[in-house]
Amino acid sequence: MLYIVGLGLGDEKDITLRGLEAVNKSQKVYIEAYTSLLSFGISQDGISTLEKLYGKPLIVADREMVEEKVDDMLLEARQFDVSFLVVGDPFGATTHSDLVVRAKKLDVQVQVIYNASVMNAVGVCGLQLYRYGETVSLPFFTETWRPDSFYEKIHKNRALGLHTLCLLDIRVKEPSLESLCRGKKQYEPPSFMTIGVAIDQLLEVEQLRGESAYGEDTLCVGFARLGSENQMVVAGSMKQLRTVDFGPPLHCLTIVGKTHPLEEEMLDFYRN
Amino acid sequence: MLYIVGLGLGDEKDITLRGLEAVNKSQKVYIEAYTSLLSFGISQDGISTLEKLYGKPLIVADREMVEEKVDDMLLEARQFDVSFLVVGDPFGATTHSDLVVRAKKLDVQVQVIYNASVMNAVGVCGLQLYRYGETVSLPFFTETWRPDSFYEKIHKNRALGLHTLCLLDIRVKEPSLESLCRGKKQYEPPSFMTIGVAIDQLLEVEQLRGESAYGEDTLCVGFARLGSENQMVVAGSMKQLRTVDFGPPLHCLTIVGKTHPLEEEMLDFYRN
Known part of the structure; x- marks a missing residue:
């Protein structure tokens, strides 16, 4: 299962309990960092705060990762639970339709976890x-x-x-x-x-x-x-x-x- | 302080950590039940689930409460922390501007905690x-x-x-x-x-x-x-x-x- 988890707008406290649950059961957790990195104060410090909260390492998915290696992530999600974290809402100002389309084509189950968007x-x-x-x-x-x-x-x-x-x-x-x-x-x-x-x-x-x-x-x-x-x-x-x-x-x-x-x-x- | 807390769209798991923190530190917790009660499955059971999660009783604010007794709630919020829970986002499909306006007139501090909206x-x-x-x-x-x-x-x-x-x-x-x-x-x-x-x-x-x-x-x-x-x-x-x-x-x-x-x-x- 691929969980696409909205993190909300402020900081690490804006994840929902449902989102946190998805992260907890995921074997790998990616975080999308190229579109809205600045909004969330995601510096190296920001990432550490999140890693501490989740108790697991985060893989930062920058622009190249998203464009080139996304299929690898999707193949993982066929075998075990993977979370892909996005700032705001997954279908807010920055949409992740392309990710969902690719996932569906590879027969990967997707669950979207909503949050606030700008x-x-x-x-x-x-x-x-x-x-x-x-x-x-x-x-x-x-x-x-x-x-x-x-x-x-x-x-x-x-x-x-x-x-x-x-x-x-x-x-x-x-x-x-x-x-x-x-x-x-x-x-x-x-x-x-x-x-x-x-x-x-x-x-x-x-x-x-x-x-x-x-x-x-x-x-x-x-x-x-x-x-x-x-x-x-x-x-x-x-x-x-x-x-x-x-x-x-x-x-x-x-x-x-x-x-x-x-x-x-x-x-x-x-x-x- | 009056916290106006968005609960999100699904069920009790859709509150954010920030929202839960506000509830935890509030001496009184109201839940707005008249506009979107049905969406959240808020029956008496729904309320109990929330009360169990929060570890405190909820005061259901139905339409009459909101229109007639809201000032009492606001006066409480001048003395201690009060949370007012709303399904979805506080400024989504159902807006709570009237509550904010009344609060500001009574010099009550307001903090809005965002969440997903329809x-x-x-x-x-x-x-x-x-x-x-x-x-x-x-x-x-x-x-x-x-x-x-x-x-x-x-x-x-x-x-x-x-x-x-x-x-x-x-x-x-x-x-x-x-x-x-x-x-x-x-x-x-x-x-x-x-x-x-x-x-x-x-x-x-x-x-x-x-x-x-x-x-x-x-x-x-x-x-x-x-x-x-x-x-x-x-x-x-x-x-x-x-x-x-x-x-x-x-x-x-x-x-x-x-x-x-x-x-x-x-x-x-x-x-x-």
């Missing part, structure tokens, strides 16, 4: 999850690559009065351009997009497109480290949030649509 | 949460009350190629019409909407409105008892799903929008 935890600010439209991802702009397909989606959501969740880019274990040229893998240091950078990019695109999808006075909610003990939630205009120091990762941002009175009342608690 | 657990079928539009609620139709505001929302989502999550009505502790007339509270037996009834109502409205928002050949995914050990997920047309026996509550339904190849591949595993 996709539902943003509800804490009081904006109803019902009233969110399509979610967008904001990629880091480079000199030559400034994709803006999110703009149209935000525009449509706002036309319908819906809120928009913006997931912000994370770059972990990206091979450096230099190393690719040399044919030898070396990695850029990990980086994550801050709310400030996200707002700058959003406003740059608004200025270029000029369709008034939003503007610097548009009400937003910034979230940092959702689910951890020092989570930060601040409501304000884009202009206001740009100047807020949200601290360490991960960050995400909601662009607010039309609000109900109870939503307004909740947001007031989070205004600067 | 709003993110539907991701298990392989349809990306990113690609959902506004969520709709389908209320039980009566002879005289057949509201259809969901129709327009589904139509708009589908026009954008987005998936639509339909939350299905639950009626627990509704005063009976007869008892209201007599001025004495008596309750209807609890009832929940099945996927079959939901599809019948959806198709009835489509026939009346005739705007081809969807039809009996529209691909959907039905979910029953998400997160529990006997959860059921079936993909098929409305016509097909109408004839499937999904068993005990809770049910919900996704109306599928445009799909990506990986989404298609995942859905294939769930086709009848």
Whole structure:
């Protein structure tokens, strides 16, 4: 059996009892580290904390592992119980459908153990999850690559009065351009997009497109480290949030649509 | 401190370690039972299982309690630690913003402990949460009350190629019409909407409105008892799903929008 276990958002305490049970009965325990490593404070220390809690070693599945060696893990899961741990929920912001598809093709039984995802935890600010439209991802702009397909989606959501969740880019274990040229893998240091950078990019695109999808006075909610003990939630205009120091990762941002009175009342608690 | 603790979707094993810690240090533990009681199998037995796990008695907060006596609970939370347990996530399908607003007005500190919600657990079928539009609620139709505001929302989502999550009505502790007339509270037996009834109502409205928002050949995914050990997920047309026996509550339904190849591949595993 392959257990795909959501770890939740904060730290090692956010696993469920059901998840812990799966880990306990698994002969091998992998942890997916490439997509959301930063959110969980998974440094070498983070891993040790988890290993202490579980009483067994963890195999860190970085990007290469996931892409190249996943079938080995699946073949193990045909013979004994294996857990694959993921930060958040297995089908939240980062989906593991490809893993499930591969498992099913190899006739491996899969059990998903749910947990909180950023996709539902943003509800804490009081904006109803019902009233969110399509979610967008904001990629880091480079000199030559400034994709803006999110703009149209935000525009449509706002036309319908819906809120928009913006997931912000994370770059972990990206091979450096230099190393690719040399044919030898070396990695850029990990980086994550801050709310400030996200707002700058959003406003740059608004200025270029000029369709008034939003503007610097548009009400937003910034979230940092959702689910951890020092989570930060601040409501304000884009202009206001740009100047807020949200601290360490991960960050995400909601662009607010039309609000109900109870939503307004909740947001007031989070205004600067 | 008031801890608002999400219990997750399945049973007592879906609480997180962080949630359990909050319960352990709370002098009083309330459990919200009116909105999603059925989903969690919270009968008197369910409560006993939880009490055994926590080693302390639970105070069941039914609808009247929540509306009338909540301030008493909040005043307690000013003096000592109190946990308020909710099925799913505190800000998922059923939001507890009103409780937070009241707490903040009374200067009670609040900590939210996240968990899985139906709003993110539907991701298990392989349809990306990113690609959902506004969520709709389908209320039980009566002879005289057949509201259809969901129709327009589904139509708009589908026009954008987005998936639509339909939350299905639950009626627990509704005063009976007869008892209201007599001025004495008596309750209807609890009832929940099945996927079959939901599809019948959806198709009835489509026939009346005739705007081809969807039809009996529209691909959907039905979910029953998400997160529990006997959860059921079936993909098929409305016509097909109408004839499937999904068993005990809770049910919900996704109306599928445009799909990506990986989404298609995942859905294939769930086709009848």
